[in-house]
Amino acid sequence: MQKRFSNEKKIPHSLEAAIASDYEKNLQMNNEDQMSAYSLVEDPKERLLKMRHHDINVLESHNLINAFLGSAIHIAMDKSNSKFNAVSDKHLHCYVHGSNINAHLKYYFRECLEEYICETVESYKSNIFQILDWSKKLNCLCYIARRSGYNINKILLNIILLDWDESRVGEDGYPLSRVVSRNISIMDFLEQEGYVFERIRLHRRYAHLEDDKIPDCEAEQRWPDVIKYCVCRNSLQRPAKVCDTMEEADQYIFTNRLKNVTIDIKTEKDLKCMKYCECKKQCDFWITKYN
Numbered sequence: 001m002q003k004r005f006s007n008e009k010k011i012p013h014s015l016e017a018a019i020a021s022d023y024e025k026n027l028q029m030n031n032e033d034q035m036s037a038y039s040l041v042e043d044p045k046e047r048l049l050k051m052r053h054h055d056i057n058v059l060e061s062h063n064l065i066n067a068f069l070g071s072a073i074h075i076a077m078d079k080s081n082s083k084f085n086a087v088s089d090k091h092l093h094c095y096v097h098g099s100n101i102n103a104h105l106k107y108y109f110r111e112c113l114e115e116y117i118c119e120t121v122e123s124y125k126s127n128i129f130q131i132l133d134w135s136k137k138l139n140c141l142c143y144i145a146r147r148s149g150y151n152i153n154k155i156l157l158n159i160i161l162l163d164w165d166e167s168r169v170g171e172d173g174y175p176l177s178r179v180v181s182r183n184i185s186i187m188d189f190l191e192q193e194g195y196v197f198e199r200i201r202l203h204r205r206y207a208h209l210e211d212d213k214i215p216d217c218e219a220e221q222r223w224p225d226v227i228k229y230c231v232c233r234n235s236l237q238r239p240a241k242v243c244d245t246m247e248e249a250d251q252y253i254f255t256n257r258l259k260n261v262t263i264d265i266k267t268e269k270d271l272k273c274m275k276y277c278e279c280k281k282q283c284d285f286w287i288t289k290y291n
């Protein structure tokens with residue numbers, strides 16, 4: 001059965017159809033018989049609930065635009081690739097510990113593996129948890145690529161900042177360019193293999209349990225205690241600015257010569273469960289704690 005999508009924000013139908021097709025393609029890489037290198041990093045509860053209930057949950061197409069743009073960049077790079085002799089858009093798979101693990105090698109050139117993602121400046125600045133996940137995901141991908149014969153000694157995560165604004169360069173912590181490249185620390189082959197084996201064992205251990213018997217995702221994977229500093233003109237309105245540090249909030253008030261504002265400190269707990277987990281409605285942890 002196919003995944004269902006909603007379009008409450010009324011994005012053009014052509015874009016909605018392309019987003020759905022891209023999402024389905026990625027979903028096919030992760031089912032009962034196979035796992036994707038990236039899904040190994042997910043907690044078993046999240047991966048299994050997503051897989052078991054993917055035809056029940058309805059996803060809003062608008063929320064998938066950033067992921068879709070990341071895929072679109074790789075497709076465009078694949079088309080322009082012939083000049084560089086890079087390897088791009090290549091699907092790999094191998095058997096590890098009896099499991100079929102697949103991986104999508106998006107771009108590889110001169111022993112460097114690259115991934116492009118699209119983010120807003122705010123989430124780039126605050127999403128340390130996502131960066132940690134990317135480090136693990138890219139090392140799993142690197143392991144499958146190495147097993148498939150690619151020499152890799154560098155991994156780059158390139159982040160395209162969709163709302164980057166040149167006039168804000170110079171503000172505390174504001175990125176200097178629309179594209180930020182993060183060098184991901186690369187594990188040696190045996191370390192990667194140990195991590196991949198451990199993740200496969202973990203996913204297999206819970207694969208036959210009922211939904212509510214699978215242990216909750218680890219606290220770190222739920223993105224706990226993210227503290228934000230909100231510059232507010234009025235407690236009833238949306239904050240004028242949401243900052244990651246008190247210094248950044250002070251600087252914003254100073255630079256913009258704001259008067260009569262307050263800085264409200266907001267703690268967001270289990271941010272992933274609250275905002276980003278597509279299977280939360282099937283998760284007993286979320287139902288008990290937040291529903």
Ligand code: SF4
Nearest residue numbers: 217273277280283286
């Ligand atoms: S709601 Fe939270 S605990 Fe439940 S599967 Fe999603 S991320 Fe894990």
